[in-house]
Amino acid sequence: MNKENLYQLCLKFIEQRIETAETALKQAREASNDDTKSSAGDKYETSREMMQQDIDRNKRLLIDAEDNRKVLESIGHASVTDSIRGGSLVYTNQGIFYISISAGQLLSEGKTVFAISAASPIGKLMLGKKKKDSFDFNGKTYLIEDIA
Structure with missing residues (x-):
């Protein structure tokens, strides 16, 4: 299995999230700027507050996506290690995992690979483990068959 391909799939996932967040943020700002004060008073204030919440949410999504890109770039093309x-x-024995970012299921070379963050619950359990080690997660025992 090609790690470079998985890296590129994760990078594409993050770039799409950044683009979506930037577009949503731009639209929310435009909607906020276009909103003219009506005679409804309280209704206007409620509308402005909802728009500000939308802007804030999209800012957080953008920051999160950019942070994920930094994490992905930091692992780059990690060399193979024993752990x-x-x-x-x-x-x-329960599947293939790429320790990178939380991007969910990826299809690479006809196989399903789970892109997970090292900070995820299962990622934390895997860190530092070696070939032939095992661990339990959600009632299942995982046996590490190989590390690439």
């Missing part, structure tokens, strides 16, 4: 760390491709 699991950011950038590792982990083969288990």
Whole structure:
């Protein structure tokens, strides 16, 4: 399995999230600027507050996506090591995991790979483990078969 392909899929996922957040933020700001004060008073203030909340939410989504891009860039093209760390491709008896960002299921070379963050609950359990180690998660036992 090609880690570079997985890296590119994760990067594309993040770039789409950034683009979506930037577009939503721009639209929310334009809507806020276009909103003219009506004679309704309280209704106007409620509307402005809802628009500000929308702007704030989209700002947080954008910051989160940019932070994820930084995490992804920091793992870059991690070399293969004996123990699991950011950038590792982990083969288990329960599936294949790419320790990178939380991007969900990716399809690479006809196989499903779970892109997970090292900070996720299962990611935390994997960090530092080696081939043939095992751990339990959600009632299942995971055996680490290989690390790439």
